[in-house]
Amino acid sequence: MSLSSKIKACIHLVRPFTLLAPMIATMSGILMSMLYHSEPHRFFANGHVVVLAAIAMALAQMCGQVINQSEDPVELDILNNKSYRPIPQRKISLSSARKIGILAGILALASAFAVRLVFGFGIFIILFFAVFYSIEPIRAKKRKILGTLWLGVSRGFLPLLMAWSIFYSPFETVPIALSLVLFFWVSGFQITKDFPDIKGDKQFGILTFPVVYGVEKSKKFMQAMNMLAFGTLALYLATHVLNRSFSLVLAFFPVGTLVIHGISEKPKKLKSVENSPEWMFFYFGLGLLYILFTIALAIP
Numbered sequence: 001m002s003l004s005s006k007i008k009a010c011i012h013l014v015r016p017f018t019l020l021a022p023m024i025a026t027m028s029g030i031l032m033s034m035l036y037h038s039e040p041h042r043f044f045a046n047g048h049v050v051v052l053a054a055i056a057m058a059l060a061q062m063c064g065q066v067i068n069q070s071e072d073p074v075e076l077d078i079l080n081n082k083s084y085r086p087i088p089q090r091k092i093s094l095s096s097a098r099k100i101g102i103l104a105g106i107l108a109l110a111s112a113f114a115v116r117l118v119f120g121f122g123i124f125i126i127l128f129f130a131v132f133y134s135i136e137p138i139r140a141k142k143r144k145i146l147g148t149l150w151l152g153v154s155r156g157f158l159p160l161l162m163a164w165s166i167f168y169s170p171f172e173t174v175p176i177a178l179s180l181v182l183f184f185w186v187s188g189f190q191i192t193k194d195f196p197d198i199k200g201d202k203q204f205g206i207l208t209f210p211v212v213y214g215v216e217k218s219k220k221f222m223q224a225m226n227m228l229a230f231g232t233l234a235l236y237l238a239t240h241v242l243n244r245s246f247s248l249v250l251a252f253f254p255v256g257t258l259v260i261h262g263i264s265e266k267p268k269k270l271k272s273v274e275n276s277p278e279w280m281f282f283y284f285g286l287g288l289l290y291i292l293f294t295i296a297l298a299i300p
Contacts, residue, residue, distance in 0.1 A: 005091070012085070013100065014065065018065060020283070023058045025286070028290035029164055030053065032163075032164070032294050033163070034167065036168075049166065052111050056112040060127050064101075067098065080200035109124060115166060152186050152187030153183065155186050156186030157182060161179050177236050177241050178242075181230075184228045184229035188222040189222060191222055192276060195218075195276060223257065248295065263278055
């Protein structure tokens with residue numbers, strides 16, 4: 001295989017599209033913390049720190065995704081119509097994929113500790129969740145609702161707190177409040193990745209939410225988590241935990257409702273991003289929530 005083909009295979013393996021959300025989350029989280037403390041000028045003054053932190057978070061995401069692909073049987077990818085991936089196509093071996101995942105994790109930690117000690121420990125915790133989602137003895141993806149909540153913590157609750165911790169204390173009311181909203185939303189909408197894979201996951205004993213409870217009950221759970229996320233946000237507004245500007249975020253609720261309603265028994269799969277349009281909405285939606293939170297904090 002030529003060098004260019006190997007590079008293309010590695011790019012395909014790490015799935016660059018999925019790395020945008022953690023980078024946006026980190027940069028937005030840092031800016032949010034500065035807006036909250038009325039010090040937005042620090043964002044560009046510390047641009048090198050912002051970029052390095054965003055790279056660290058993206059590398060942590062990359063580590064989890066690559067390890068996940070290297071731990072799943074090749075036959076599972078084939079059953080789930082993912083034979084175009086570099087591992088089933090034998091463009092990258094399992095051992096090479098694991099090495100890439102481990103390297104991404106090491107670089108994530110190195111970058112994070114270079115930013116700040118507390119952020120380094122935060123990325124270590126996120127990496128723990130990312131790796132043990134896929135590998136034994138935990139392999140959370142095989143453990144029914146645990147896998148759903150596992151990702152809710154690692155991709156929803158923790159990233160904003162970690163970004164906030166770079167310049168300020170993550171134990172302030174606002175970052176914890178917003179992280180709880182994100183936990184509920186991510187716990188629901190990350191299920192979108194599992195709908196196209198029901199056939200293979202069921203055969204290989206991977207007990208995702210749709211495998212255990214079926215499509216309709218999974219959609220009801222997603223809707224419940226969507227309502228819980230925005231209901232929590234509304235409660236914060238009513239009790240003045242958050243200011244009125246966060247009302248604009250509530251407009252995102254019906255969008256999620258429409259997406260859930262459109263999920264079918266056999267969702268359309270987009271080969272270019274390896275999943276369904278609803279799964280793309282999860283990543284775009286997560287990034288948009290961070291942006292909306294940032295705008296809300298920027299409004300006096």
